[in-house]
Amino acid sequence: MKSILFKMVVLLLLVSILGAALNMRGQTLFVSAIEEALFERDMAYIDHTFDRLNIILTLASGEIQKWNTIEENMDIDLTKYRLGVLKETLSAEQLYLFDKELELIESTGTLKEAKSIVMLLEQNLDHLSMETISNTFGYYVNPVDHKIKIVSQQYFEKTEIHIIQVHDLIQVMLRHYPVAVYESLYPYLLNDSSEYIDIDTQFKVTFLSPDELEQVKEQSGISALEVGNRIVIKRADAMDVFELATLDQKMWLEHPLLLRTITYENFKLSKMRDKMLLYIVLIIGLLILLTFLIYYKLIYKGLIHKITVLNNQIIENKSDHNHFNIEETGISEIDTIMNAYKSLKLLLNERENFIAEMGYFDTITGVGNIYLLEKDLNTLLSTADESDHISLVSIHLKNDREIVEQLSNENIQMFLSTFMTQIKTAFGFEAVYRTADYTFAALSSLNDEYGVIKQIQKLQDSMKKLLPNNEIELKIVAARYPEHGRSGDELINNIEIASQSQSNQTVIFYSQRLKDVYQKQLQLESDLKMALKNNEIFVVYQPVVDPYTFKIKGVEALVRWKRKNEHHVSPEIFIAIAEKLGIVEEIDKWVFEKSCRMLMLWEEIFEEDFFVSINTSPIWFTSPDFIKYIHDTMITLNVNPSKICLEITETCLIEDINLANGIILEAKALGVKIALDDFGKGYSSLNYLRRLEIDKLKIDKDFLLEMDFESQEYNLIDSIVDMAHHMNFEIVVEGVEEMPQLDYLKTLNVEMIQGYLFSQPLDKKEISQLLLEGGFINPKHK
Numbered sequence: 001m002k003s004i005l006f007k008m009v010v011l012l013l014l015v016s017i018l019g020a021a022l023n024m025r026g027q028t029l030f031v032s033a034i035e036e037a038l039f040e041r042d043m044a045y046i047d048h049t050f051d052r053l054n055i056i057l058t059l060a061s062g063e064i065q066k067w068n069t070i071e072e073n074m075d076i077d078l079t080k081y082r083l084g085v086l087k088e089t090l091s092a093e094q095l096y097l098f099d100k101e102l103e104l105i106e107s108t109g110t111l112k113e114a115k116s117i118v119m120l121l122e123q124n125l126d127h128l129s130m131e132t133i134s135n136t137f138g139y140y141v142n143p144v145d146h147k148i149k150i151v152s153q154q155y156f157e158k159t160e161i162h163i164i165q166v167h168d169l170i171q172v173m174l175r176h177y178p179v180a181v182y183e184s185l186y187p188y189l190l191n192d193s194s195e196y197i198d199i200d201t202q203f204k205v206t207f208l209s210p211d212e213l214e215q216v217k218e219q220s221g222i223s224a225l226e227v228g229n230r231i232v233i234k235r236a237d238a239m240d241v242f243e244l245a246t247l248d249q250k251m252w253l254e255h256p257l258l259l260r261t262i263t264y265e266n267f268k269l270s271k272m273r274d275k276m277l278l279y280i281v282l283i284i285g286l287l288i289l290l291t292f293l294i295y296y297k298l299i300y301k302g303l304i305h306k307i308t309v310l311n312n313q314i315i316e317n318k319s320d321h322n323h324f325n326i327e328e329t330g331i332s333e334i335d336t337i338m339n340a341y342k343s344l345k346l347l348l349n350e351r352e353n354f355i356a357e358m359g360y361f362d363t364i365t366g367v368g369n370i371y372l373l374e375k376d377l378n379t380l381l382s383t384a385d386e387s388d389h390i391s392l393v394s395i396h397l398k399n400d401r402e403i404v405e406q407l408s409n410e411n412i413q414m415f416l417s418t419f420m421t422q423i424k425t426a427f428g429f430e431a432v433y434r435t436a437d438y439t440f441a442a443l444s445s446l447n448d449e450y451g452v453i454k455q456i457q458k459l460q461d462s463m464k465k466l467l468p469n470n471e472i473e474l475k476i477v478a479a480r481y482p483e484h485g486r487s488g489d490e491l492i493n494n495i496e497i498a499s500q501s502q503s504n505q506t507v508i509f510y511s512q513r514l515k516d517v518y519q520k521q522l523q524l525e526s527d528l529k530m531a532l533k534n535n536e537i538f539v540v541y542q543p544v545v546d547p548y549t550f551k552i553k554g555v556e557a558l559v560r561w562k563r564k565n566e567h568h569v570s571p572e573i574f575i576a577i578a579e580k581l582g583i584v585e586e587i588d589k590w591v592f593e594k595s596c597r598m599l600m601l602w603e604e605i606f607e608e609d610f611f612v613s614i615n616t617s618p619i620w621f622t623s624p625d626f627i628k629y630i631h632d633t634m635i636t637l638n639v640n641p642s643k644i645c646l647e648i649t650e651t652c653l654i655e656d657i658n659l660a661n662g663i664i665l666e667a668k669a670l671g672v673k674i675a676l677d678d679f680g681k682g683y684s685s686l687n688y689l690r691r692l693e694i695d696k697l698k699i700d701k702d703f704l705l706e707m708d709f710e711s712q713e714y715n716l717i718d719s720i721v722d723m724a725h726h727m728n729f730e731i732v733v734e735g736v737e738e739m740p741q742l743d744y745l746k747t748l749n750v751e752m753i754q755g756y757l758f759s760q761p762l763d764k765k766e767i768s769q770l771l772l773e774g775g776f777i778n779p780k781h782k
Helices: 002-024 029-067 078-089 111-123 169-176 183-190 210-220 266-317 332-358 370-382 400-406 409-427 449-466 488-499 512-531 571-581 584-605 626-637 657-669 685-689 715-726 739-747 764-772
Strands: 094-099 104-107 135-141 148-156 161-168 195-197 202-208 230-234 238-246 257-265 390-397 432-436 439-444 474-481 507-509 537-545 552-562 611-615 644-648 673-679 696-699 730-734 752-754
Touching (some): 111 148, 111 161, 148 169, 161 169, 370 439, 409 449, 439 449, 449 474, 488 507, 512 571, 537 584, 537 611, 584 611, 584 626, 626 657
Parallel strands (some): 552 611, 611 644, 696 730
Antiparallel strands (some): 094 104, 195 202, 238 257, 390 474
């Protein structure tokens, strides 16, 4: 409210200053507009007056036409009548007789007046009536008394005489029309200098003949004044406005001109301007005051003030979830809103309490979740001392996917409920939590590992009895207070560290060794993120050999990582880490580009048919830009697509074999070859072969390890090779390390061999040297 009052006061001050500024600057556009309005007002008044004069002239001409026309029979002996007789007959003020040549014969007027009549006749020869029966009318300004006179001209053909009658306009009107018709014009028609004096403005209208106008122009300095325009002349004490007009009577005599002069005295004009400005300022001020009163009375006092009171009461009560001290305002609409707010607040409080409660509990099993575990554990440990022994146990269902596939949704919920019941039985009803989909937690008060292990064993036994048809695989991790952590957050964090262990043990207790391994893992992840930038990642190439000629047919590109500390990291380790960190696709692309660049070099030094096999991770293989990247890289480097073989694993096929086959077809459309790597490691590899559009089948070395040369039991690998040949696949057997293996595989007509029997993976220089020497490589006999 104070802000609004301040703004209104400022606004009133600004308006006052504006009014003062306008008053001081008398010649601004605003003041000029006021002056123009005054001019137009006065001119409009004069125009209105002389519009009526035009009407009076027309009426007067009509009466003269009606009552003062000399009859045609007078034309026979006009000369005997002469002017004396005619004057008695006619009501004319003056009479003039002119011959055909407009020579004055006789006149009742003065010589000066007669000269004016002669001049008018000469100026209007073309308009004179030359018939006895018609009159021509006009008007002119008498040079003696400067009054408007009505003139009637009639011609008599037999005697060739013009009779001119001059009538006083007032007398004609008095004789034939009521005074009310012309009373407003009476001062103009009687006075020789017609003028009208207003309270604030004086204007004068003078009837002039054309010759008199020139004299007036010279005297007043308005030589440029023409009919219809306006000239303003400013003097020290006044301002004169001149306008020239004429009466709109289209008759034979030259129209008398009307010089309209308006004089504005400066002090009176300023006074008028000041009044108008004051009126404007007062009106604006009254409007502002009225607006303020309406605002204060109706809006502020009646609504905003009460809304503010209501808002303050709401703010005071917002922390109170159950009670409201909000008084009614007396305005039904606001009280309705207030009551609606009360109802909404109560409903929100109920929902807040419900959400707060549900935020700590699992909706399926009804037990506490990870948030309640953190809260309970921190509360429990805040009052615990060194002698207390509290163990946090995490129970994870390892084979959750298998169990989900075997059970329906209802059975899954039933299974989880049963599982939770057994955990509660083993660890205590109030101390069990569900921390993730298939991970649970329990608090145990036993003070040694043996006691905790007994509880875990009890859980495992009860689950086997209740679910004999479901094999349950558990991973259980435990951490104890105070040895493994003195706060709830520390214990939960250490449980998470221990759960990262790759140990195959069912029960794992947190230890410093596990934490060291975890930290090393974190360091490994951090180093791998920088490995590409630090040039620690490199590519080696293992030859793929023809088993009959020992000639190199191609190489497989294998990625390696050598850390700064000169230690090599196994691909099985760092590839898994790269997938976890989301950088495996970046590594795959880097290997692909490096391999393509080496292929360009080897094509120049080795003329034989030669290929490079490049591994693709499932993540890269199914990425949206996989095909585009392969295509763009081959185009950029100008590589022959037929010499590139992309190796995929069964993992690429598990999620959606139809999608995978579509990608394979797109890749083959580019011209590259496709090989299925590590065949035999998956669960159902044989099922894929009939549906895949691949070119090569790489048999995993595990099949060779299972061969019994003494008993000559080779049936499985025999069947695989035979089936692959029937499907027109080329066979590459990996992991060949012994001559008996090579000899037997040759009997099966295997196309290519890869393994340490011929060569371990080599760097690019060593491969280049082999190719330069002819591309042959002999087996290494043990």
